[in-house]
Amino acid sequence: MVKCGEEMEAKQDVFMAIADQSRREILQLLMKHKELALHELLPHFEISRTAISKHLAILKTADLVQSQKVGRETRYRLNAKPLKEVNQWLGQYENL
Template sequence: MNDNNQERDVYVAIADPTRRKLLRLLADADELPLHELTSQFQMGRTAVSKHLAILKDADLVIARRVGRETRYRLNANPLKEIQDWVSFYEGFWKQRIAKLNLLLEEEK
């Protein structure tokens, strides 16, 4: 798959710890300019911009221009897909733990 022509997968976008930190920073603020985001990392503006581009391609970040500055904000809607996926497995494990508890009670 050519990432330049395909919309990026939300799971791929959040797989990187830098991108997860960016999402967290944006969740804690209404909107942040690139220079404020960059100051939170030990990497250059270009590297942070590349991470933001991946998040933007996955529709997790919305960018808007204000003069010469680009400001970013979180769009958490695509994270619902991940929440749904995790909640399925949460139910799976709750069932398994309940069965294990029954077995342990029977052995007492």
């Protein structure tokens, strides 16, 4: 069982990760394409490769993105579970 403090910390990581528009766009692209490499994400943004890598690292820390090394490249995919958990938590406030 997850302690309340740990649960809130995990949610804060998710909220912090999705607060940035570029990270939300990365999540949408991964939802649409299932799996992408960094070089496949680049054309969708007007930011540097390094910036996208930093965004991916933040998303990985929040457990919103999983990665797998395939040959010489790293493939990224969405892990929607933390978003579902936040959505469920927010649902308790829906009828206020």
